[in-house]
Amino acid sequence: MRSLRAEERRSATAERITSGRLPFPRWVSVDPGASVTGRCDGCGDEIEAADYAFIVVLKGVVTFQFHDECFEVYNRTSPGRA
Numbered sequence: 001m002r003s004l005r006a007e008e009r010r011s012a013t014a015e016r017i018t019s020g021r022l023p024f025p026r027w028v029s030v031d032p033g034a035s036v037t038g039r040c041d042g043c044g045d046e047i048e049a050a051d052y053a054f055i056v057v058l059k060g061v062v063t064f065q066f067h068d069e070c071f072e073v074y075n076r077t078s079p080g081r082a
């Protein structure tokens with residue numbers, strides 16, 4: 001199975017956020033440039049060792065990992081004004 005392209009990844013991540021399958025970003029810490037492999041929590045595509053990726057920790061217990069482009073989508077999604 002071929003890797004999704006960046007635009008497809010962005011769309012998949014955005015879809016996952018709007019459908020409620022990803023919590024809105026209220027993280028405790030972010031680890032940019034993390035060396036991770038495995039499934040991206042945004043688009044669901046594999047993160048490869050060569051990809052620039054982010055690890056996001058929510059409330060110190062839940063950890064997500066994202067491609068660079070998927071994190072960008074996640075990061076700019078606002079839960080709205082409190």
Ligand SMILES: [Zn+2]
Nearest residue numbers: 040043067070
């Ligand atoms: Zn991704």
